Amino acid sequence: MSETTTRLNVFKTYKLYVGGKFPRSESGRVYEVSDSKGNWLANAPLASRKDARDAVVAARKAFGGWAGATAYNRGQILYRIAEMLEGRREQFVREVGEAEGLSKSKAAAVVDAAIDRWVWYAGWTDKIGQVVGAANPVAGPFFNLSTPEPTGVVTVVAPQDSSFLGLVSVIAPVIATGNTAVVIASEESPLPALSLGEVLATSDLPGGVVNILSGKAAEMGPHLASHQDVNAIDLAGADAALAKELEIAAADNLKRVLRPQPVDDWTADPGTSRMTAFLETKTVWHPTGSLGASGSSY
Amino acid sequence: MASVFEYAPAPESRSVVDIAPSYGLFIDGEFTDAADGKVFKTVSPSSEEVLAEVAQAGAADVDRAVKAARKAFEKWSALPGSERAKYLFRIARIIQERSRELAVLETLDNGKPIKETRDADLPLVAAHFFYYAGWADKLDHAGYGANPRPLGVAGQVIPWNFPLLMLAWKIAPALATGNTVVLKPAETTPLSALFFADICRQAGLPKGVVNILTGYGDAGAALVEHPDVNKVAFTGSTAVGKKIARHVAGTDKKVTLELGGKGANIVFDDAPVDQAVEGIVTGIFFNQGQVCCAGSRLLVQESIHDELLHSLKRRLSTLRLGDPLDKNTDIGAINSAEQLARITALADTGEAEGAERWSPACELPSSGYWFAPTLFTNVTQAHIVARDEIFGPVLSVLTFRTPDEAVAKANNSQYGLSAGIWTEKGSRILAVANKLRAGVVWANTFNKFDPTSPFGGYKESGFGREGGRHGLEAYLDV
Numbered sequence: 001m002s003e004t005t006t007r008l009n010v011f012k013t014y015k016l017y018v019g020g021k022f023p024r025s026e027s028g029r030v031y032e033v034s035d036s037k038g039n040w041l042a043n044a045p046l047a048s049r050k051d052a053r054d055a056v057v058a059a060r061k062a063f064g065g066w067a068g069a070t071a072y073n074r075g076q077i078l079y080r081i082a083e084m085l086e087g088r089r090e091q092f093v094r095e096v097g098e099a100e101g102l103s104k105s106k107a108a109a110v111v112d113a114a115i116d117r118w119v120w121y122a123g124w125t126d127k128i129g130q131v132v133g134a135a136n137p138v139a140g141p142f143f144n145l146s147t148p149e150p151t152g153v154v155t156v157v158a159p160q161d162s163s164f165l166g167l168v169s170v171i172a173p174v175i176a177t178g179n180t181a182v183v184i185a186s187e188e189s190p191l192p193a194l195s196l197g198e199v200l201a202t203s204d205l206p207g208g209v210v211n212i213l214s215g216k217a218a219e220m221g222p223h224l225a226s227h228q229d230v231n232a233i234d235l236a237g238a239d240a241a242l243a244k245e246l247e248i249a250a251a252d253n254l255k256r257v258l259r260p261q262p263v264d265d266w267t268a269d270p271g272t273s274r275m276t277a278f279l280e281t282k283t284v285w286h287p288t289g290s291l292g293a294s295g296s297s298y
Numbered sequence: 299m300a301s302v303f304e305y306a307p308a309p310e311s312r313s314v315v316d317i318a319p320s321y322g323l324f325i326d327g328e329f330t331d332a333a334d335g336k337v338f339k340t341v342s343p344s345s346e347e348v349l350a351e352v353a354q355a356g357a358a359d360v361d362r363a364v365k366a367a368r369k370a371f372e373k374w375s376a377l378p379g380s381e382r383a384k385y386l387f388r389i390a391r392i393i394q395e396r397s398r399e400l401a402v403l404e405t406l407d408n409g410k411p412i413k414e415t416r417d418a419d420l421p422l423v424a425a426h427f428f429y430y431a432g433w434a435d436k437l438d439h440a441g442y443g444a445n446p447r448p449l450g451v452a453g454q455v456i457p458w459n460f461p462l463l464m465l466a467w468k469i470a471p472a473l474a475t476g477n478t479v480v481l482k483p484a485e486t487t488p489l490s491a492l493f494f495a496d497i498c499r500q501a502g503l504p505k506g507v508v509n510i511l512t513g514y515g516d517a518g519a520a521l522v523e524h525p526d527v528n529k530v531a532f533t534g535s536t537a538v539g540k541k542i543a544r545h546v547a548g549t550d551k552k553v554t555l556e557l558g559g560k561g562a563n564i565v566f567d568d569a570p571v572d573q574a575v576e577g578i579v580t581g582i583f584f585n586q587g588q589v590c591c592a593g594s595r596l597l598v599q600e601s602i603h604d605e606l607l608h609s610l611k612r613r614l615s616t617l618r619l620g621d622p623l624d625k626n627t628d629i630g631a632i633n634s635a636e637q638l639a640r641i642t643a644l645a646d647t648g649e650a651e652g653a654e655r656w657s658p659a660c661e662l663p664s665s666g667y668w669f670a671p672t673l674f675t676n677v678t679q680a681h682i683v684a685r686d687e688i689f690g691p692v693l694s695v696l697t698f699r700t701p702d703e704a705v706a707k708a709n710n711s712q713y714g715l716s717a718g719i720w721t722e723k724g725s726r727i728l729a730v731a732n733k734l735r736a737g738v739v740w741a742n743t744f745n746k747f748d749p750t751s752p753f754g755g756y757k758e759s760g761f762g763r764e765g766g767r768h769g770l771e772a773y774l775d776v
Contacts, residue, residue: 100318123338126466131441132441132768134752134766134767134768135751136748136750136751138746138750138751138767139425139748139750140746140748142743142746142748144750144751146751146752146766146768152757162770168312230747231757240548243548244547244548247543247547247548248544248547248548250543250547251540251541251543251544251547251578252540253758254536254539254540254543254555254757254758254761256556256761257543257547271775278391280737280756281737281752281754281763281768282731282734282736282737282738282739282756283737283738283739283751283752283753284731284739284740284741285738285739285740285741285746285751286727286741286742286743287742287743
């Protein structure tokens with residue numbers, strides 16, 4: 001077979017995922033992404049402050065509808081994400097292998113764990129309320145019910161090392177409960193995250209629920225941490241110095257802050273703490289009255 | 299308005315409480331002077347009479363108290379939960395036994411009516427200790443995994459509006475979960491916390507488990523910033539809450555903040571007007587409006603605005619303002635000259651911005667700090683009296699036409715602590731409650747509290763919950 005007959009493959013232009021669309025960075029900037037051996041893989045968008053702000057606008061716009069969707073509906077959509085990922089399994093095995101320098105079998109295990117993680121959180125959407133909510137036995141004639149509600153728009157600084165399983169493990173708990181997310185992907189290995197955007201776009205997930213930015217956490221983080229329309233921030237992928245800086249900025253409007261926690265093994269049982277970190281508890285009171293001779297008693 | 303009925307004075311006796319001329323800090327089970335010997339006076343806001351002189355803690359005292367709490371932590375956290383529970387049950391019982399004394403003391407030091415300290419504050423204080431006592435040996439079943447561990451030393455800073463109740467909200471869950479405590483009460487209301495120290499001694503609580511530091515904001519800041527404090531709990535202003543959030547950044551300290559509010563009390567056109575009026579009055583005039591979850595923004599459906607305001611004004615004219623120890627008093631004194639100045643300035647701003655001001659005919663006592671119940675009508679969302687927390691007996695009245703507009707206006711606030719809904723329609727209650735971004739929603743009632751019921755805010759009203767099973771999380775390493 002002669003060389004001229006070898007088919008030249010088609011490269012993918014990696015783009016941001018904002019408001020359900022795939023824009024380039026408004027700044028026009030890109031940066032080179034390499035595999036673990038230093039070979040060039042792609043030019044990823046170097047997202048700017050403006051891209052981050054656009055992502056917040058998209059996330060805020062999506063919040064009402066997503067938080068207001070039934071838990072059953074959110075669960076089905078999260079499950080649909082797992083279905084779509086399963087179909088793209090080979091692509092992600094390759095991308096994760098290249099990004100993290102893993103053998104094919106190890107990369108496959110990572111992707112399988114990420115798919116299973118979506119399934120796990122798909123099942124949580126209509127159970128977390130029963131686990132953390134409560135009917136409170138107050139000492140008086142009142143109905144008193146506490147229910148969890150999503151806190152709002154959550155900025156997620158995704159883990160730097162675990163570019164896909166870590167990423168899924170921080171996004172899924174945020175949106176399972178009805179929050180919307182602005183995600184800063186792993187700086188060195190953003191490609192699996194940008195490809196995840198393509199999966200989300202075809203999973204019935206409303207545009208804007210998850211927004212994915214590639215670039216520098218140190219550049220975008222401070223703007224998102226001080227943004228007055230962001231309600232919370234997950235610092236999973238921030239180093240100690242950046243985490244402190246962002247936590248200080250987050251105090252401006254008292255964002256809920258999830259500090260970086262050491263994770264030895266992303267495949268371990270995640271528990272519920274990544275969901276509860278971005279939940280508010282609302283407690284509603286109403287008089288119960290009585291049906292006695294006195295009639296209504298509130 | 300001349301009343302047909304005149305009231306004879308019905309003062310509660312002061313003799314039930316014995317206030318010493320001076321008090322020390324309570325550190326490691328002993329009352330002690332401040333390291334630098336500083337003291338300050340606490341006055342009764344209704345008369346400006348000096349009640350006592352108390353030690354003023356400084357950084358050295360904070361360090362001493364944190365060390366005492368750290369030393370006590372090892373044994374206290376290792377006690378079987380059932381034993382910790384019994385200490386807390388003892389405390390709850392002693393509070394019940396001494397509740398009249400504490401109610402009178404609180405009324406003297408804070409200025410709030412005896413009716414409130416006797417019927418609301420003190421019963422809730424005892425109930426809170428009784429409730430969390432029961433959790434101490436059941437933590438394995440609380441939903442935080444097996445054998446959840448305490449955090450260590452809790453630094454707690456509380457406000458002056460419910461001095462003993464806020465102490466209970468802080469100390470009861472902290473001790474139940476095995477933490478030890480350094481607590482700083484507000485500088486204008488130090489006495490009930492010092493009496494609580496005596497209750498700890500009567501209960502035989504081990505030394506150093508509870509330490510009380512009276513003092514000013516500098517002592518509170520030193521406590522929050524102390525490197526050996528593992529947990530910070532603060533109730534107070536949003537401005538200070540933000541400072542604390544910045545200070546703890548980059549540390550392992552766990553934080554809960556209960557901050558300001560500008561609660562919307564929404565009255566629909568089908569609400570039972572008399573009951574709504576009572577709820578509005580409870581919402582904003584309970585404790586002279588010095589309540590973070592006060593219903594300080596009244597949102598009235600336009601069609602019933604005039605009728606409701608007429609009833610409300612008539613009701614306000616019957617409120618009795620005066621001697622807080624009088625059992626007939628509805629409105630007591632403002633807690634301090636400083637707070638009175640703040641309320642006065644904000645109310646003046648309301649007038650300057652063009653809102654219409656109204657107060658019932660109301661004679662204010664000649665000494666002490668007093669502010670007549672005040673309504674503002676013709677208020678828009680842009681007015682400062684509709685946006686800023688006044689923390690006084692001042693109600694801003696706005697109108698709406700549709701439920702959606704009511705929700706949008708209610709949520710148009712940096713705060714998200716409380717809200718009220720008045721309507722006879724059940725589905726409307728549930729729909730509106732669902733859309734309000736507030737931690738506590740009272741429907742056809744207002745300002746109800748219970749130790750089993752989680753309390754805390756959305757947005758800039760803070761984070762974390764106090765009360766109920768939820769309240770344990772703030773003091774556990776989970």
